[in-house]
Amino acid sequence: MGYISNNTEFFLYIAASFAAGELWGPCKIGISHDPSHRVEELQRATFEDLRLAKIFKFPNQEIAREVERCVHFLQRKKRIRGEWFDLSPQFAADFVELVISWWLDFFTDLNQEQKLCVLETSKVNRGFHK
Numbered sequence: 437m438g439y440i441s442n443n444t445e446f447f448l449y450i451a452a453s454f455a456a457g458e459l460w461g462p463c464k465i466g467i468s469h470d471p472s473h474r475v476e477e478l479q480r481a482t483f484e485d486l487r488l489a490k491i492f493k494f495p496n497q498e499i500a501r502e503v504e505r506c507v508h509f510l511q512r513k514k515r516i517r518g519e520w521f522d523l524s525p526q527f528a529a530d531f532v533e534l535v536i537s538w539w540l541d542f543f544t545d546l547n548q549e550q551k552l553c554v555l556e557t558s559k560v561n562r563g564f565h566k
Contacts, residue, residue, distance in 0.1 A: 503532070
């Protein structure tokens with residue numbers, strides 16, 4: 437069952453601009469073992485106020501990377517540069533949730549119990565950060 441392991445947890449995160457009390461696109465979709473620190477690093481390179489819009493927790497880097505690759509590939513026409521996409525943070529979050537479910541069904545050999553475990557752990561934050 438290669439995808440469930442005791443490796444370090446990894447997160448897929450969505451970061452976006454924060455202005456006038458709202459999160460705005462475009463957004464960055466990436467992975468990190470520490471998304472808050474990653475957004476702090478990104479903040480140093482831009483004048484815009486960046487915030488974490490949503491984070492998804494995975495049991496290891498391998499799963500996080502695979503889901504990230506699927507999201508990036510499926511949204512390639514909306515790619516601005518690198519991991520930045522012309523998407524609203526809400527759309528990006530909804531899309532990531534859809535990809536997680538789809539990826540588990542079609543690209544893993546996990547049994548139903550293991551799939552539910554990944555789905556539950558990935559829903560670390562269902563609401564947006566502000």
